[in-house]
Amino acid sequence: MNDLLARFKHMLVSPAILSPAYWRGLFTTREGVVQLFATATLFLSAFLLFAVQPMIGRMTLPLLGGAPAVWITAVLFFQIALAVAYIYVDVLTRYLSFIPQIAVHAILMVLAVFFLPISLSGIDTSDASYAPVWFLASLYVITIGLPFLMNAASAPLLQKWFSTTAHPHAHDPYFLYAASNAGSLLALILYVLLIEPELGLQQQSQWWMNGFIVLTLMVVAFAVLTRQSASVGGASQQAKDTPQKDKSDTPLTWENRLWWCLYAFIPSSLLLGSTLHVTTDITAIPLLWVVPLILYLLTFIICFAKKPILSETVIHHLHAGVITVYALLAFVGQTRANVLFSFLLVMAVLLTSALLCHQKLVAARPHTRHLGQFYVWLAVGGALGGVFNVLIAPLLFDSVVEYPLMIIAACLLRPQRLFIWHNKSAPNQDELLWRAKIFDYIVPTAFLLLAFWLISSETLLKGLVSTFADTVWLSILAVAVFSFVILLSAHRPIRFTLIVATFITSPLIFDAYNRTVLYEERNFFGVYRVIETQRSKTTAVHTLKHGTTVHGSQWRDLIRRTQPTTYYHKNSPVGEVFRSLRFRNKPLNVAAIGLGAGTVACYRQGADTFTFFELDPYVAEIARDLNAFTYLDDCAPNARIVIGDARINISKEKNKQYDFLFVDAFSSDAIPVHLMTTEAIDEYFKKMKDDGIIMFHTSNRFVELALPLATYAWQRRYVYKKKKYSPSIEDRKQYQALGGSYIIIAKTILALDDRLIDAPGWERIQAPPYVRPWTDDYANVLGALLVRYFLQRGMIDETAWVLEQMID
DSSP states (O other): OHHHHHHHHHHHOOGGGGSHHHHHHHHHSHHHHHHHHHHHHHHHHHHHHHHHHHHHHHHHGGGGTTOTHHHHHHHHHHHHHHHHHHHHHHHHHHHSOHHHHHHHHHHHHHHHHTTOSOOOTTOOOTTTTTSHHHHHHHHHHHHTHHHHHHHHHHHHHHHHHHTTBSOTTTTOGGGGHHHHHHHHHHHHHHIIIIIHHHSOHHHHHHHHHHHHHHHHHHHHHHHHHHHHHBOHHHHHHHHHTSGGGGGTTOOOOHHHHHHHHHHHHHHHHHHHHHHHHHHHHTOOOHHHHHHHHHHHHHHHHHHHSSSOSSOHHHHHHHHHHHHHHHHHHHHTTOTTSSHHHHHHHHHHHHHHHHHHHHHHHHHTOOOGGGHHHHHHHHHHHHHHHHHIIIIIHHHHOSSOOHHHHHHHHHHTTSOSOOSGGGSTTSSSHHHHHHHHHHHHHHHHHHHHHHHHHHHHOHHHHHHHOOSHHHHHHHHHHHHHHHHHHHHHTTTOHHHHHHHHHHHHHHHHHHHHHHSEEEEEEEETTEEEEEEEEEOSSSOEEEEEEETTEEEEEEEOSTTTTTSOOGGGSTTSHHHHHHHHHHTTOSOOEEEEEOOTTOGGGGGOOTTOEEEEEESOHHHHHHHHOTTTOOHHHHHOTTOEEEESOHHHHHTTSOSSOEEEEEEOOOBTTBOOGGGSSHHHHHHHHHHEEEEEEEEEEOOOSSOOOHHHHHHHHHHTTOEEEEEEEOOOHHHHHHHOOOOEEEEEEESSGGGSOHHHHTSTTOBOOOOOTTOOOOOSSOOOHHHHHHHHHHHHTTSSOGGGOOOSOOOO
């Protein structure tokens, strides 16, 4: 333990830093001032670099309906821009002398200021849904491209300039990455805890511009200091005295470069894969973007430290243990059993796999003379990981296969002969190695056969486990045996990888073989599946799933196929609102944000008019395909479907035309925040008749969405009611009913029928005084996440909340 604490202390701070003489030297000597200025400039550069990433992602989320892939595409842009920045620095320092380097970089940084502050106003998003990746890429290049590029180039360029000074450590300037890493981590943490909850996007953009201007001045000032303190000859002499001098003449090969790329490629792909996984199944908020990015950055800090806190052996053991747990849970289909545990498990897989790869990267690091090339190819590998996940994988795979694929790929990088009985002094070494190679394939094959036997032998297993106690003991025994065999194979990368691959993939293969998937499509907005479930010899049910969320089901028999189901059946809050509207005795003009399977269309009667606003063109294709769903064709064949962002398209509609607007646009459990802001709802009400009703489907497993909506309605003096609905057993059987939360808002009480006002379950919630309505500039999703957490655990009582100063 003492050794571990010593490693941690050494990683964070050098013992020399605690010396008073060290601090006096920083302020009284030219070399100290140069180091201090370099540290401060690198810290600011890294802070700005990582603060702008969640900020620009938060800005662009509304343009494409809050889809989690927006953030993944943003990360791809940052990775490519980082690679371009490193190439720029390598070319600049290789072909230009010191003064031209300063002039070129200073001019470009000043030019970048004219692209600030970052603003997306006036952006045309009419065609964004049809080519979202290229739309976002061009948008990022135009708005943040040059500032981000110059910011990213500052760190390697400043270290290169520092290496030309007379500073005692000029020959090895990479210790300055400690300041860079500190700035990066602080930016990410502060963005989640302070910047995003407290500052609007316009304020964030303005502050970032101010910081970039300060960085520009500091970079120019540092260049001047560097020029005055330059001592290339001294630095070169020091470099010759370093222990690495015998490696300086070792030429780089393409094999070296390819291995660097691979070691950077796998963690980069895992970063994006795990981020997409958690943001699709939970919500696309900066908190869940930032946590994987923090862990990814932390692995660089641990592995590139002069004395890493974790040894190579510890990293290998941690990786083997985490992957074993993940593989076993994947085999029994329990990787999503508990949200918090599942999230922590995904993060642990990312952390240990990235540590394994980056430790290999450090071991392959070349002499300092080639470090420019090293960082270029490291950045190229990271960018290629992003290209694979964002551009290539959606074309190759119908589901998110790249995530488990990279987990398996990382296992192949594990070292061999970790255990003592495979050392070279053992007798019959060749025979032992041949046996090991044979078992590398025999053991995984046996596991594969066993896996398929267990999955397909439910009847036999039920005979073995007649009681709950039998089930528990058999489960414990199976987990113990499987874990022992997997961990015993950890020293053989091929064997370990094949066993892990068997456990991860065999349930997926068996499930795909035994279920009827009519359609499976993956695009920018996620993975869609239309699944057919046979309920009887004559009846089947078609279900549309996006990620882990059901977006509509339909009975396929002629009697029930026009019957609304799931969240929208006749006894649900949606059905109650439609029954209330029928008492107006006139045709209804209904709009819905979010099409899904088109279930709501079957509330159409007579001369009613229905308009659906749908972001994803593929969803419209599914809803119109008679082999998938017939709601539209049976109930509203003339329904209008408007493709593109709903908020933008609704703003183009005529005012005061709709009786009812149903907002039900969720990408899996991700929240399209921009559809729930004050500005958005104000725009909706412009399109509503005076007695129009807006209904929000606020069901979410993790975030309490009703409070900012209730606060909006209270501030506008509108009428609002909320209902948490739980279907009966009979409704679940007859209508495939699903529970949910809903809130309705109307301008006056006259818009609501007495039957609806007095209906059981509808209540007027009161948000706490500290809850602010969301706006285009401000949305505290983290706060809503915490409120839901406290509500579910009974730590706060929703009915006890009281608004202060209800009356002016």
